[in-house]
Amino acid sequence: FNIPYNADDEFVREMAALVLSTLRKDVKVYLEWTNEAWHTGFEGGKYAQLQGLQLGLQLGGWYGGDANEARICYIGYRTGQIARIWREVFGAEADRIVVVAATQGVWTIVTDKLLSCHGAYKDIDVIGVAPYFGGYDP
Template sequence: MIELCNRQKADAWFCMPHEADDEFVRQFARLVRDRLDPQLKVYVEYSNEVWNGIFPQHRWAGEQGQKLGFGEKPWEAAWRYTAFRSVQIFRIWEEEFGGLERLVRVLPSQAANPYVSEQILSFRDAYQHADVLAIAPYISMNIRAKGEKLSAEVVANWTVEQVLDHVEQQALPQAIRWIERQKEVADRYGLKLVAYEAGQHLVGVGEAVNNERLTRLLIAANRHPRMGEIYQKYFEAWERLGGDLLCHFSSVGRWSKWGSWGLLEYYDEDPRQSPKFLATLRWAKKLGQNVFLPE
């Protein structure tokens, strides 16, 4: 990863494993200090989505937090342990780098829930030792086999236009509201707002992943020209609301029942056939990034 960042002249983002001890963190920081291009910055984060209850790192952090008396409820203990351990990790990196000039210290949270952000940032004044609040404000359309609002049985019979209408009229405004609320939290604590992941999130969940008709429909929506227009509105909203760095979740990845995460499906795909790829590169170029736009 260090070599890749050096070749691409791209800032690095490293997530320290949730069970890593101080010595591991220190040796990792030294390796990055010694080998990464000194012109590049380093984003440092404790694990990945520790707030997210589906991951083992959430359960582990909850257990550690409860042992330390950070809360009776395991999820609250996990949030607070995230703040506690993050600050410990930041201090080690600061010692090894001799200051803060090259470091961007990341406190992560759940995009849809500013309360979680408040809990993490405020615990023992963790925000005073951080630089950014990081969220993943996806354009979310999670479809379950059975649901009160969206169900696989209903959505699978929609047209592509109906799916995109829902995305544009419901999912996109929801993502923008998340950004607005989280920006208010970040501003209140004097931090920048960044997106550690972003993009569309059209996917069946649970038993709905096996609905082949639904999978084909969501893939078709991702290929549609309107998806590029939705991405453009999404990026414009992020910029207008004062968001800083935004990382799209995946550049290249096969689209399937598990989601259409990649901007492209294959490395040798004609990028001109992916509206969301073109929208992303247009925005990157507008911001001054050195990208090749195949138009």
């Protein structure tokens, strides 16, 4: 399930409750926050960057700069929030949830930052990488 980038906590909670009540009990839930937020080509990435900067999630001195760091850190931050809400709603069935963090295979520094920023790795079970190969440097 892909959570829209602008979904608030109430939406997230209601979606989790709907899935819990309607999905077969033998099916795992793969949960991801938005699509390709690791870049600003989609609205989710722009949103993540703005939110990350407003929350001051950047640690400073990162290779990609403060704006990029804030965006990547927000992905982990919001993914963690959503994971905790779903696990709370699922209660005893929380082991059905697999939390996915979207990243890319080309620049592993993005994945490293996403997982390490503010302990995001604690709420993330797997990473899902975009199938891009080779870098693009205009």
